[in-house]
Amino acid sequence: MPTKIEKDAVTGTDTTGHEWDGIKELNTPLPKWWLYTLYATIVWGVIWMILYPSVPLGGTYFKGLLGYSERQNIETALKQAADQRAPMMAKLAETPIDDVQKNPELATFALTGGRAVFNDNCAPCHGVGGSGRPGGFPVLADDDWLWGGTRAAIQQTVTHGIRNGGADARDSAMPRFGADGLLTPAQISDVADYVLALGTPAGTALSDAAKRGAVVFGEQCVACHGAKGEGLKDLGGPRLSDAIWLYGGDKASLVKQISAPRQGVMPAWSGRLTEAQIKMVTLYVHSLGGGQ
Amino acid sequence: MADQPVARTAAKPASLHPDGSDPVLSAKQQRETLKSAGDSLYANRVKVYPKAVSGPARQVKWAILIFCLAVYYLVPWLRWDRGPGLPNQAILLDLDGRRGYFFGLEIWPQEIYYLTGLLILAAVALFLVTSLFGRLWCGYSCPQTVWTDLYLWVERRIEGDRNARMRLDQAPWSASKWGKKLLKHAIWLVIALATGGAWIMYYQDAPTVTRQFFTGEAGGTTYFFVGLFTATTYVLAGWAREQVCTYMCPWPRFQAAMLDEQTLIVTYQKWRGEPRGKHKAGDPWDGRGDCIDCKQCVAVCPTGIDIRDGVQLECINCGLCADACDEVMSKVDRPKGLITWDTLAHQQAKAAGKEAKYKFFRARTFIYVAALVILSAVMLWGLLSRATTEITVLRDRAPLFVGLSDGSIRNAYTLKIINKQRDAQDFTLSVTGLPGADLAVRGQDDSELSAEKLVLPADTVSTIRLFVKAPKAQLQQERLSVTVAVKNSKTGERAAAETLFIGPPVP
Numbered sequence: 001m002p003t004k005i006e007k008d009a010v011t012g013t014d015t016t017g018h019e020w021d022g023i024k025e026l027n028t029p030l031p032k033w034w035l036y037t038l039y040a041t042i043v044w045g046v047i048w049m050i051l052y053p054s055v056p057l058g059g060t061y062f063k064g065l066l067g068y069s070e071r072q073n074i075e076t077a078l079k080q081a082a083d084q085r086a087p088m089m090a091k092l093a094e095t096p097i098d099d100v101q102k103n104p105e106l107a108t109f110a111l112t113g114g115r116a117v118f119n120d121n122c123a124p125c126h127g128v129g130g131s132g133r134p135g136g137f138p139v140l141a142d143d144d145w146l147w148g149g150t151r152a153a154i155q156q157t158v159t160h161g162i163r164n165g166g167a168d169a170r171d172s173a174m175p176r177f178g179a180d181g182l183l184t185p186a187q188i189s190d191v192a193d194y195v196l197a198l199g200t201p202a203g204t205a206l207s208d209a210a211k212r213g214a215v216v217f218g219e220q221c222v223a224c225h226g227a228k229g230e231g232l233k234d235l236g237g238p239r240l241s242d243a244i245w246l247y248g249g250d251k252a253s254l255v256k257q258i259s260a261p262r263q264g265v266m267p268a269w270s271g272r273l274t275e276a277q278i279k280m281v282t283l284y285v286h287s288l289g290g291g292q
Numbered sequence: 293m294a295d296q297p298v299a300r301t302a303a304k305p306a307s308l309h310p311d312g313s314d315p316v317l318s319a320k321q322q323r324e325t326l327k328s329a330g331d332s333l334y335a336n337r338v339k340v341y342p343k344a345v346s347g348p349a350r351q352v353k354w355a356i357l358i359f360c361l362a363v364y365y366l367v368p369w370l371r372w373d374r375g376p377g378l379p380n381q382a383i384l385l386d387l388d389g390r391r392g393y394f395f396g397l398e399i400w401p402q403e404i405y406y407l408t409g410l411l412i413l414a415a416v417a418l419f420l421v422t423s424l425f426g427r428l429w430c431g432y433s434c435p436q437t438v439w440t441d442l443y444l445w446v447e448r449r450i451e452g453d454r455n456a457r458m459r460l461d462q463a464p465w466s467a468s469k470w471g472k473k474l475l476k477h478a479i480w481l482v483i484a485l486a487t488g489g490a491w492i493m494y495y496q497d498a499p500t501v502t503r504q505f506f507t508g509e510a511g512g513t514t515y516f517f518v519g520l521f522t523a524t525t526y527v528l529a530g531w532a533r534e535q536v537c538t539y540m541c542p543w544p545r546f547q548a549a550m551l552d553e554q555t556l557i558v559t560y561q562k563w564r565g566e567p568r569g570k571h572k573a574g575d576p577w578d579g580r581g582d583c584i585d586c587k588q589c590v591a592v593c594p595t596g597i598d599i600r601d602g603v604q605l606e607c608i609n610c611g612l613c614a615d616a617c618d619e620v621m622s623k624v625d626r627p628k629g630l631i632t633w634d635t636l637a638h639q640q641a642k643a644a645g646k647e648a649k650y651k652f653f654r655a656r657t658f659i660y661v662a663a664l665v666i667l668s669a670v671m672l673w674g675l676l677s678r679a680t681t682e683i684t685v686l687r688d689r690a691p692l693f694v695g696l697s698d699g700s701i702r703n704a705y706t707l708k709i710i711n712k713q714r715d716a717q718d719f720t721l722s723v724t725g726l727p728g729a730d731l732a733v734r735g736q737d738d739s740e741l742s743a744e745k746l747v748l749p750a751d752t753v754s755t756i757r758l759f760v761k762a763p764k765a766q767l768q769q770e771r772l773s774v775t776v777a778v779k780n781s782k783t784g785e786r787a788a789a790e791t792l793f794i795g796p797p798v799p
Binding site: 016027031032142290 | 337539704
C-alpha cells in the first residue's frame, strides 16, 4: 500500500509511495487510452475464445461457434491440391511413357512428383537420389541395369517387381554352385579369377587359373551372363565385365556369390501406386543419370 | 478511477476564462495537476489545441510539408519506358512478378540487401542529423508530423484557431457544431483515403489500380490495405497526434543518446529570460528577464509542452515556439531569439558571460559521416558492379558420387542460372579444375541440352541439371575443387561458382 507520497526533488514528479530498500518509484502515469487498449484486447480474447476452439473439457473440447477445425482445413487443402493436380495426373495416366518427354510441362510435373513418390516409397531400399545401399540394393543413378534401363523396362520393373512370386514379376534364379555341389571349390575359385579378368582391358594375358575358369564359365555361366560376361537383360543376368558389382567385386565376394547366390526381391507397386504415380517414379528414376 | 470527477473538470478547459482567454498550462502541467488530485496510475489525455503561428520555422515547415506530400502522392504517376511487356511505372514494387522497379534499375528478390543497405543509410543519416540539429526529422518530415499538420490546417479552416476550437468543444451540441465536426471528419477521411490509395499505387500500376478501385474490380488485398492505411491515417493524424510521439514512437526515448551539449536544439535562453514576469509597456527591463510569461510558446506547441522547462522527450524540435516568441519579442521591442536553436554548451557559456563556439565536428558526427560515406560507397559499388548473370551450384548429396560401368566417376549438380537480361541469351557452360571431364546437361524436364550452346530465357532463373563424368585415373584426390562457369557467347560476361567433385577414397 502506498505509504508516503512525496515530491521527487530532481524531477519534480510525485512518487507512488512504493519503496523498496530505499528505492522510490516515480509516478509516471500511462495514458488512459493505453489502459482501454488493454481492456479491448481482453474483450477481443473472450470473443475469440467463444468463436474458436478453446477450452479443454475432459475428453473433448469446446468447439467454438464458428465450427473451425485446423484438421479439417488441412484435409480441405490436401483435397484442393489433389483436385488441382487431377487434370495433369489424368493426362499423365493416358500418355504413353515414351511420349511424356514431348510435353515439357508434363515432363517437369512428372519428375517433380516422381521425386516425392520415390522418396516416400523407394528411398528406404534404394536410397535418396537412387544412391543404392550395400547388400544388394542397386544404385539407380548409374548406367548399369539388371533388367534394362529404358523407360518401358523401368516401368515394367516398378509395376510388377522382382522375384516376389507375382505372375508378371521379373524372375530369375542363379544356381547355388557351391552349396549344392555343382562345382568344386577349386572350380569356383578359377571361375572367380576369370570373372575378375573380364573387367581388365582386352589383350591382358589370362592367368592359368583364369584360363581354367574360362572353360567352366563357358559351360555354366554363358546362358545367363553372355559369352563375354556382357549380361542378358531379358533374364536379369548381370553384366560381369564392368566396374559395377551388386554384392562386391573382390574375389572373396565373387566366390561367396557363386557358391550361394543372394538374389534381391522387390515388391510389385501396381497395387500400391496409381498408374500415373508409377509413370512419375519411372521417369524420375530414368532421369537420375543412367536412363537409356 | 477515483480521479474521474476532478479529471473531467480539469481536462475540459472548464477553467477557460469567460472572455475566451485561457491560463495556458502545458499539457504536462495539466497532467501533473490531475494526477496529484487523485493518484491514478493512468493519465487522462489532455487535448492539445495548438495555436496558429507564423514565422520562418512555420514557413519552412509548410514548404517541407508540401514537398513531402507532393512526392508521396505524385511519384506513383511518374512513367518510365521499359519496352514492351514491362511495367512503365517509374517506381513499382511488383510483388506478384517479384521485381522492384526504380527508374532504370530492376531489383530481384535476392537483392533485397539493397533495401537493407538503404535502411541502414537512412538510420545513420538520421543519427547524424539528430546529433547535429536535434530532432529535425520529427519536427519537419516525419509522416506523423506532416499528416497531423495537414489535419490541423483543415481543423483550423473549419473550427477556427485555438480559442475558437476550445469554445466549440465546450459548447453544447448544436446544428452548427454538428456541421463543423462532420465536415472536418469528412475532409479528414478523404485525405486518409487518398493516403491509403496512394500507398497501393506503389505496388500496382497507378492508373489501372485507380480505375479498378472505383469500378470495384480491384482485389481484396487492395481494398484491405487501402482500408488499413485510411484507418491508420485518420486515427493517427486526426485523433492520436502527439500521443504517437510521446507514447508510441521509440525515437523520443533514444534522443538522450543522440543529443549532446553540442547539438543545435530548440532551447529557451534561460540566462536571458529569467526571472520571467508580466511586463507593462514603459516599465524598465532592468533587473528582470526578457520572458514576459505570455505563454505563447505553450499555446502554439503541437505536443503541448512548455519549452522553458528545458529539453524533454515530447519536444519534436519544430521551432514553432521560437516563431511565436520572436513575434512577441518584436512587439515588446526586445531582441529576437529568446527561444531559438542553440546548443547547451553555447548557452552555458553565454550564461557565464563567456564567448561561445559551435562545434559541429565531434567524434560522433565524424563517425556518422564516415559510416555514411563508406556505406554509400559500398552500395554504389554494389550497384555498379551488379551482374546480369548469376550462377548458383547445388551439389547432389545423395548419391555423393556414382561409379559408372566403365569405371569412371560421375557427380551431379543442380545449377540455378539467372539471366537478368531482357532477351534470351546463349551461354557456354564449362567446368574447370578437372582434366578429362565430360559434361552432360539436362533441363528441368530431363530434356538434353548442349553445354556449348545453352539458351537461357529472358529475365528468369533457369534450373539445370549438370552431370560431370571423369576417368578414375584423373582423380588424384578424394575431393577436388572445381569451378562451374557460364559465359555469355555474345557479351562475354562470365559468372562462376566454386564447388566440389567427390570420388571414392584414393588408395
